Amino acid sequence: MAMVRASKNIVSYVRELKPRKDTSRIEVRIVRLWRNYNKESGNTMEMVFVDKEGTRIHASVGEQLIKKFDDKLREGDAIVVQLFKVYDAIGEYSTTPHPYKIGFFQTTFVGKADDFPSAVPENYFADFSDILEKLDFHLPDQELVFFYEDEPIESILNKKTVPRERGFAIGRIAHIQPSSDKLYFLRVLLNWVRGPTSYEDIRIVDGVLYPTYEDACYALGLMDDDKEFIEAIKDASDCSSATYARKLFARMLVSKSLSQPHVVWEATWEYLTDDILYKKRRETGRPDMNLTIEQIKNIALTEIENHFLSNGCSLKKWPHMPKPEDFGSYNGIRLIDDELKYVVEDQLKENERLMAMITDEQRGVYEQIPDAVLNDSGGVFFLYGYGGTGKTFVYRALSSAIRSRGMIVLNTASSGIAALLLE
Incomplete structure (x- = not known):
């Protein structure tokens, strides 16, 4: 740590500053100014200076000197600074790449730099694209292929995937909505599994190869166990009706709230189908009618599917969910048929x-x-x-x-x- 001696004519650049090196003065602009507090140094005034070359350096004013310099230091002002100390940039954080910091003395002089340029070269921030790279990924056999408009289809189909170039970059995996299903669960695993060399490696948990990315996420404990939703369906069935509970279950599916819908179905189907037999007995006028468990489940699933279809959705989105027996056999226009159900x-x-x-x-x-x-x-x-x-x-x-x-x-x-x- 050293004091810098003043000379009226010599102007130093920030890059030339070193401890125990004599210099006269620096002309800088205050690009950032803020107050800070910690237990060791108390309240301090912290700044970032930039000189005419665009080089930045951190500067600090101690607690006892804040009152002296408070009205002379304003963010955005161009100033001349003389008689200051230069020391190693150590601490919990670093605001500039410069290895040193500037400290103010009681005798430090601060004045206006009238001839300081309004714009200086920017050597501090790197281009965002240089430090952050979007990492795209895809499911098996779904990689992007680039081709020319007039390129023959045979050439396009025979294109080989070009391996990514290795290098250094700060990467961020592309964001995927939960509604993307397989791709979403693949993204979750890519943020968790280290060093996979194939799609199968990503689905291996404790030596077990799981059939889907969703199952692997569940095995790793990355997804919720849906217990709160199971209890919510049971409460809805007790407090309201099974019809309402079925609609609630459908809304949970559409909103992607359930990690494993088929598990929730198996845990709650008795509550979701509680009124099916009663409704069928009333509709047919046969109070002695009996239905098998599979028939009751099928009727409930058909009602849930019809609810989905009226909202532009389908149980097809959830491959593990059971489907009603006549699922997929309907070829008419359901919207019209639903509106013509009246007698x-x-x-x-x-x-x-x-x-x-x-x-x-x-x-x-x-x-x-x-x-x-x-x-x-x-x-x-x-x-x-x-x-x-x-x-x-x-x-x-x-x-x-x-x-x-x-x-x-x-x-x-x-x-x-x-x-x-x-x-």
Whole structure:
């Protein structure tokens, strides 16, 4: 550690600073300034200086001198510094690559550097692409192949994978959404398994080769055991109904909350199917009806699958999950079939019941819309009225009238009460 003697004419660059080397002054800009505290040195003022060459160095003002220099040091200012000490850059962290730091004395002089350039070369930060490399990966036989637009297909199919060049870089594996299934679990394992030389090595845990990446993740304890979701389904079945529990299970699947859906199914199927036999006895009018366990499971899985299909999803996304027996055999349009499940005779009776209660004002609205539908003239109708004036009632009458003719009606509502009343 040494004091730097002052000379009015000589200006040193930051790269020239060394302990016990005489120098006159430095001209720098304060690019960073902050306060720090630790038990050994107490409160300090910390800075990063940059000179005209773009070289940076850390500078520090001790607790007893902060009051003296507080109004002379501002982040962004260009200053002249004289009579300072230079010492080894030791400590818990390093803010610059420079091997030394600057310390202030009681006699250190700080003034303005009026001729300091507004922009200096930047030698501190490296290009982000130089220090961080995105590490792509792929499943077996799914590597990317680059080719020219006019390249023959035979040449493209015969292309060989080019090994990556070895070198030094800070890498980060590409982010993968959990919905990507196999690729997501492969990414989890790549962050955990050291030195694999093949895809099989990645799936080996304690000498056991697991069939899927998901199973390997589960064996390593990298995935949750789903116990909280199993308990949630049991509670839902006890507090509400098995129908609600099935919908809850479906939402858990869609949201990718379950690590092993098939395990959750096996642990909760009795709760998820608790009302199946009762519902079937009521639907058929046969109170003595009996179903096998497999039949009950199949009905529940069919209901879950139908719930998925109505939301653009399918149990096919979960290969380990059991499927209903007629899974994959349907070739129609499920959305249309779901909307045509109603019984025409029941809709006709419902319409007659509602029409017996309709007011003259409501009838005037009611008669206009079916005419537009039946004559295929189309139109947009705005039905306005205060709460309780019967807007939802009119739409129910319209829906039953159109459905009684074997046609489809899709009702939507912006409020919760109307949504409950409309079907």
